[in-house]
Amino acid sequence: MTKTKYMFNKVAICGMGVMGASLGYDLLNKNIAKEVYGFIRKPETGEKIISLKLATDAGNDPSKAFSDADMIVLAVPTGVVSEQLKLLLPFVKKHTIITDLCSVKQKVVTESEKILKGKADFVGSHPMTGTEKFGFSNFIKELYKNATCIVTPTKNTSLSASEKTIKMWQILGSNVYKMTPGEHDIGASLISHLPHVVSNVLMASIWSEKEKIPGLFNMSAGSFRDMTRIVESSPELWADIFLNNKKEVLNSIKVFQKKLDLFTQNLKHENVSDILNYLNNTNKSKKYINAKI
Amino acid sequence: MTKTKYMFNKVAICGMGVMGASLGYDLLNKNIAKEVYGFIRKPETGEKIISLKLATDAGNDPSKAFSDADMIVLAVPTGVVSEQLKLLLPFVKKHTIITDLCSVKQKVVTESEKILKGKADFVGSHPMTGTEKFGFSNFIKELYKNATCIVTPTKNTSLSASEKTIKMWQILGSNVYKMTPGEHDIGASLISHLPHVVSNVLMASIWSEKEKIPGLFNMSAGSFRDMTRIVESSPELWADIFLNNKKEVLNSIKVFQKKLDLFTQNLKHENVSDILNYLNNTNKSKKYINAKI
Missing domain, CATH: 1.10.3660.10 (6-phosphogluconate dehydrogenase C-terminal like domain)
Incomplete structure (x- = not known):
């Protein structure tokens, strides 16, 4: 019996829209993460999310979601990022990496670093892919394959967090380019x-x-x-x-x-x-x- | 033996680019015209045009091209329309219909009616189709099928010329809409x-x-x-x-x-x-x- 070596023991995804749900599916299906917690507003959709294999657990309990997550992905609109970070802040460990999927980076990265104050690493990501449809049931397998993904570490980001985030996108099949948030x-x-x-x-x-x-x-x-x-x-x-x-x-x-x-x-x-x-x-x-x- | 009933005995097409060549092919292939004369600048390409079945005859002889044509199609850029009309004017008969394929209509129609002075009917056409490639060898079979074609008769156009032009486009498979040149x-x-x-x-x-x-x-x-x-x-x-x-x-x-x-x-x-x-x-x-x- 071979033991699978996972990149992450647990990933928490905030927001299970098309972007978050498609990510959850691939992280599990490609054995990148052993567990995925889908952090959702409406816990009643959790069962369906789990049955579609988009997550191994789902709900709106921040302690269950974030306490032991190695990677937290904010798959929420730009305007909600700060609020989500404040919610997860009490549960992060020093090694926790937090990334996002927002189309805008300077504002997101600056605000996130300010809220986290070095308690965990924030690495901005922008995978340039998607669909005009919405909701987890419209998830797309391999959505991130062959997509361009811009990753925006700053002088405050640890090298290991930056490298691990880049590696995650590469294993998902994206073409990763590094830029500053401003660029x-x-x-x-x-x-x-x-x-x-x-x-x-x-x-x-x-x-x-x-x-x-x-x-x-x-x-x-x-x-x-x-x-x-x-x-x-x-x-x-x-x-x-x-x-x-x-x-x-x-x-x-x-x-x-x-x-x-x-x-x-x-x-x-x-x-x-x-x-x-x-x-x-x-x-x-x-x-x-x-x-x- | 059944005798084919052609809509036109002879059509002359000025200009055998993609638009003219594709039209010639369909007119012959669909038995809409018995003969098609490809009026071209470089007579040395005539043989190739005939062998591709884009025309039954081709060359730069205006008398051969236009003398007995029922329909003349100007498949040339807007800037060349007047020059072509002056060239064919001595050969047209009262029943000859002349149409064009230009993307602009007011200028083309006004200038054409002025040059023809009632000697033949001009009916503006704009089949909204094409390709970014050029030259007769890039002709496309059924290029006009399912295309929108705007036809722009004026108060000077005879009803029969207008109806015959519209019918030609419809037999080629286009969706025809009538408008004034200005509209x-x-x-x-x-x-x-x-x-x-x-x-x-x-x-x-x-x-x-x-x-x-x-x-x-x-x-x-x-x-x-x-x-x-x-x-x-x-x-x-x-x-x-x-x-x-x-x-x-x-x-x-x-x-x-x-x-x-x-x-x-x-x-x-x-x-x-x-x-x-x-x-x-x-x-x-x-x-x-x-x-x-």
């Missing part, structure tokens, strides 16, 4: 938050003019479909992200604004060669990125 | 041209900031991919479209600008309920459109 937030504001702003603004614009053209939506083709797909994401989740990364999102909008003005001026003045240059440059940039990622 | 250009500027502007501006914005964050493109996920896909379209084609629909594209950008300002102000002032309303409204609009198209 993450600038990068995410450009490549993820700005596209979401633009998609919503585009949808709002087209919708506001629909009375002008009867049958407007019959004219929709692939470009409209692709450019408005992410509008279907959760409004609550994205309001939370935009507000918690306000400064960087506003900066990215400013950059966009300048580039939009440039395009508009070129078109207004029919600067044919400038328009062609603009389009040739974006075309080349896109091809360069496609070849790299 | 088409407003609608297309909103639902097709504006998304192309926005996608290019987004790409230009992200690219301009790439030095700030090493590994920025490693952070790209589905939202970035979808929002920049159409940046790979032909710069020449799109410069031509933007310039030929300048007034309406600038109007659509103005609408977008206003909606972007509103979003930015809400975020700047942290008007949480306004941001949530904005996102909930776009979400509902998108779901409404999805259910309709």
Whole structure:
């Protein structure tokens, strides 16, 4: 009989939405954790969570959840992180590692380090994956496989905590990149938050003019479909992200604004060669990125 | 022996790019036209065009191409339409129908009616389909099947010419909608041209900031991919479209600008309920459109 060597004896996951539930399933299924406690608000869903093999135990008892956890994962919206940390604080040990899954990092990491005051290590994580569906029953096996995961240790993070968090994501199949929380937030504001702003603004614009053209939506083709797909994401989740990364999102909008003005001026003045240059440059940039990622 | 009843005895197609070549193939393959003449600049490609069954004859002889054509299709960029019409004008008969495939209609239709002066009927068409590839060898069988096709007859167009053009597209499998050229250009500027502007501006914005964050493109996920896909379209084609629909594209950008300002102000002032309303409204609009198209 071979004895399985687990990376964690016990992981507690706060929040069993799609992200938390999918994580629980993989941690157990891949023998990364021996036990997973699903910390949930409504204990009546616990049985179902256990029967789906998303956790070995589930409930809303902080002592049972956190007392002997080696790793605690906060799979909750940014706005709830502080509250959760205060709840688990009395139970953490020096070796406990705490990570999160939030799309914004500077605010989360700063607040978390302040609350924990060195009592346990906080390592910010942002696995860039998900679905527009919600609730544990929509969990996805191997959700984290081939996903990009940004991990944001700081000078306050112990090397072992940082390495163990990175290793967890790698075993789950993610491609891990290290950044500072600040770098993450600038990068995410450009490549993820700005596209979401633009998609919503585009949808709002087209919708506001629909009375002008009867049958407007019959004219929709692939470009409209692709450019408005992410509008279907959760409004609550994205309001939370935009507000918690306000400064960087506003900066990215400013950059966009300048580039939009440039395009508009070129078109207004029919600067044919400038328009062609603009389009040739974006075309080349896109091809360069496609070849790299 | 049954005799095939063709809709057209002969169709001349000006320009054998992907759009023209795919049309030629279907017209012959579906027995819609008995003969198709591919009017091309470089006669040396004629043999290959004929061997691929994209046309029954091909070359650059206007007399051979147009003298006995019942239908002439201008599968050329907007900027070349007038020149082509002047070339074919000496050969058209009163019953000849001329249509085009351009993405812009007001300018094309006005100029065409002016040149033709009632000598033949011009019926504007815009089949909203295509590919980012080019050249006749990239032709696609049934390219027009299930595509939206806008047809734009005016008060100068005879009913029979309009009906015959609509029937041709319907037999090719397109969903045909009638609009005035002006309505088409407003609608297309909103639902097709504006998304192309926005996608290019987004790409230009992200690219301009790439030095700030090493590994920025490693952070790209589905939202970035979808929002920049159409940046790979032909710069020449799109410069031509933007310039030929300048007034309406600038109007659509103005609408977008206003909606972007509103979003930015809400975020700047942290008007949480306004941001949530904005996102909930776009979400509902998108779901409404999805259910309709």
